[in-house]
Amino acid sequence: MIETADTTPARARARFRLPGPLFLLFVALPTLAALAYFGVLASDVYVSESRFIVRSQDKATPTALGLLLNNATLSHGTPESSAAQSYLLSRDALSALNHGNAYARAYTRPGISRFDRFDPLGLAGSFEDLYKYYEGHVRVDSDSTQGITVLTVRAYTPADAHVINEQLLRLAETTVNHMSERARHDLITTSEREVFDAKAAARAAGAALARFRNTAGVIDPEKQAPIQYELVSKLQDELIEARSDRRQLMIVAPQSAQIPALDARIKEIETRINEQSGLAAGNRKKSLAAAGEEYQRLSLESDFAAKRLAASLASLEAAENEAQRKSSYVERIVEPNRPDSAIEPHRARGILTTLVFSLIVWGVATMLIAGIREHGS
Amino acid sequence: MSAAGATELRRAPVPLGTAIAVQRRVIFALLMREALTRYGRHNIGFLWLFVEPMIFTIGVTALWSITKTVHGSTIPITAFALTGYSSVLLWRNMPGRCINALMPNLPLLYHRNVRIFDIFVARLLLEFAGATMSFLLLAMLFTLIGWTQLPENLLEVIGGWFILAWFGMALALFLGALSVRSELVEKLWHPLSYLTFPLSGAAFMVDALPRQAQDFVLLLPMVHGVEIVREGYFGSYARAHYDVGYIVAVALVLTFLALLQIRAVAPDIIVE
Numbered sequence: 323m324i325e326t327a328d329t330t331p332a333r334a335r336a337r338f339r340l341p342g343p344l345f346l347l348f349v350a351l352p353t354l355a356a357l358a359y360f361g362v363l364a365s366d367v368y369v370s371e372s373r374f375i376v377r378s379q380d381k382a383t384p385t386a387l388g389l390l391l392n393n394a395t396l397s398h399g400t401p402e403s404s405a406a407q408s409y410l411l412s413r414d415a416l417s418a419l420n421h422g423n424a425y426a427r428a429y430t431r432p433g434i435s436r437f438d439r440f441d442p443l444g445l446a447g448s449f450e451d452l453y454k455y456y457e458g459h460v461r462v463d464s465d466s467t468q469g470i471t472v473l474t475v476r477a478y479t480p481a482d483a484h485v486i487n488e489q490l491l492r493l494a495e496t497t498v499n500h501m502s503e504r505a506r507h508d509l510i511t512t513s514e515r516e517v518f519d520a521k522a523a524a525r526a527a528g529a530a531l532a533r534f535r536n537t538a539g540v541i542d543p544e545k546q547a548p549i550q551y552e553l554v555s556k557l558q559d560e561l562i563e564a565r566s567d568r569r570q571l572m573i574v575a576p577q578s579a580q581i582p583a584l585d586a587r588i589k590e591i592e593t594r595i596n597e598q599s600g601l602a603a604g605n606r607k608k609s610l611a612a613a614g615e616e617y618q619r620l621s622l623e624s625d626f627a628a629k630r631l632a633a634s635l636a637s638l639e640a641a642e643n644e645a646q647r648k649s650s651y652v653e654r655i656v657e658p659n660r661p662d663s664a665i666e667p668h669r670a671r672g673i674l675t676t677l678v679f680s681l682i683v684w685g686v687a688t689m690l691i692a693g694i695r696e697h698g699s
Numbered sequence: 700m701s702a703a704g705a706t707e708l709r710r711a712p713v714p715l716g717t718a719i720a721v722q723r724r725v726i727f728a729l730l731m732r733e734a735l736t737r738y739g740r741h742n743i744g745f746l747w748l749f750v751e752p753m754i755f756t757i758g759v760t761a762l763w764s765i766t767k768t769v770h771g772s773t774i775p776i777t778a779f780a781l782t783g784y785s786s787v788l789l790w791r792n793m794p795g796r797c798i799n800a801l802m803p804n805l806p807l808l809y810h811r812n813v814r815i816f817d818i819f820v821a822r823l824l825l826e827f828a829g830a831t832m833s834f835l836l837l838a839m840l841f842t843l844i845g846w847t848q849l850p851e852n853l854l855e856v857i858g859g860w861f862i863l864a865w866f867g868m869a870l871a872l873f874l875g876a877l878s879v880r881s882e883l884v885e886k887l888w889h890p891l892s893y894l895t896f897p898l899s900g901a902a903f904m905v906d907a908l909p910r911q912a913q914d915f916v917l918l919l920p921m922v923h924g925v926e927i928v929r930e931g932y933f934g935s936y937a938r939a940h941y942d943v944g945y946i947v948a949v950a951l952v953l954t955f956l957a958l959l960q961i962r963a964v965a966p967d968i969i970v971e
Contacts, residue, residue: 682955689958697721697812698713
């Protein structure tokens with residue numbers, strides 16, 4: 323124990339002074355590589371950034387945790403903004419961007435270093451490879467609770483960065499507008515069709531009722547019947563009067579010449595009564611009661627159609643309001659900037675990070691090996 | 700040992716190959732000794748190594764399934780608990796085993812070839828084997844009875860598992876070495892390990908958290924490991940958030956500090 327205690331530092335000192343193969347492998351090599359890459363080989367990266375928000379009247383959907391804590395502010399943002407974000411990182415967006423191979427050309431310019439260029443060796447030029455490359459050069463971040471989306475594009479010329487960012491933003495706008503239009507269309511068409519049907523039904527019911535009135539010669543049996551009965555009761559009154567007149571006359575002057583006249587009158591009144599009460603209800607086809615049955619059906623139908631039309635009109639209005647509420651659009655907060663100098667790669671930081679980490683790896687490796695070497699036979 | 704032998708040893712160190720072979724034998728012997736002293740030969744003996752974590756995991760899985768814990772994803776709760784709690788057992792039990800690991804093993808250091816590092820590593824390997832077997836057996840069992848499906852990307856699960864194990868080992872070595880210096884480590888680790896459990900990603904998917912919480916939770920390295928395991932296991936079901944570089948960097952720095960600490964405390968240990 324005592325002898326290891328004094329040999330270890332001595333041995334360690336000797337190893338620290340002379341850069342051994344471990345040092346060369348774990349420190350010198352990576353640091354030199356980092357120096358070469360960050361110092362010379364890496365191309366300047368221009369970063370263009372834009373910010374937008376997807377406005378919609380709808381409330382944001384709270385997360386599970388937000389629901390649990392009954393806190394609506396803990397949210398992922400609106401579904402529309404998530405949709406815009408996932409669209410921006412999709413193959414669809416890339417294929418729209420790469421129209422006429424424009425995107426691939428922007429990243430294979432001869433000025434870009436072989437280490438940063440897309441498909442440097444001409445071996446991996448498929449669309450999937452381009453998509454992988456694209457994912458490394460476009461970033462979409464959502465800015466915590468406020469729902470602001472930050473779109474960052476990295477390119478190797480300022481113009482490319484700016485143009486690509488602008489195009490992506492426009493694509494996102496188109497997508498959101500399309501979604502909004504589609505939702506609006508879906509909501510309103512059903513209601514519109516309903517209104518159309520209800521209108522046709524109301525028109526048909528109205529026409530059927532009018533046609534019935536013409537053919538049956540009845541306007542409204544319910545209202546006509548009382549008039550009829552009034553007429554009959556007046557005739558009845560007259561009949562009673564005429565009969566009592568006749569009875570009086572028979573007693574006072576049985577030979578009076580007026581009696582046959584009264585008889586004729588009574589007969590006339592009786593036939594009139596029969597006629598009129600037959601019109602109100604009874605045997606004949608033309609009676610009000612018989613017409614009332616058909617009329618009641620038609621008028622109910624027309625009432626129903628009118629109510630249905632009113633309801634469907636109200637629901638169309640509600641749907642229009644809902645569509646208005648659901649409509650969403652991209653609002654730009656920060657327009658894509660056109661960078662005037664390259665802010666990446668962080669050359670000094672890259673070299674320093676490599677150095678520090680390779681020193682740590684080397685330290686671990688040396689200590690592990692020293693630990694192993696402590697085991698004699 | 701004679702003085703001549705000592706000088707000879709100093710001038711010509713043993714070849715690395717021999718030293719590795721010796722260390723392997725030492726660690727294996729320590730491992731067997733550890734398994735025997737810990738579990739003994741009575742009842743199921745050494746099987747406790749993985750039965751114990753299995754019971755833990757089954758218990759937690761049952762509890763979570765019954766209470767239908769909110770975890771904010773569409774993953775079935777049993778599979779969720781299995782991946783989550785197994786990962787916790789993996790990284791959390793390691794420091795517990797290493798803190799104050801030297802005291803019962805102090806006499807062993809009398810042998811020149813038994814180093815502090817070996818004692819720690821033997822315990823860590825045992826712990827790793829136990830947690831891994833428990834995870835493996837439960838995953839197979841649950842798959843057989845249809846509670847989970849097979850992992851979508853087995854290699855990713857294994858990778859995440861190893862990274863998590865590395866992190867746990869580095870943390871354990873560091874804390875184990877520190878505990879030689881101060882017994883505060885043991886006192887503080889217990890509350891700390893319980894406090895980190897709810898934050899460690901075992902009980903939630905990072906994706907289900909709000910943005911600010913995500914940024915905060917992702918500062919904890921083990922969350923990244925659990926997320927990798929989950930992504931490998933559930934693939935498309937789970938939207939994982941992790942940064943391999945971060946957890947690897949943390950584990951690397953921890954390893955470095957741990958080895959430094961072990962070297963620093965080595966002279967302080969007095970073998971009676």
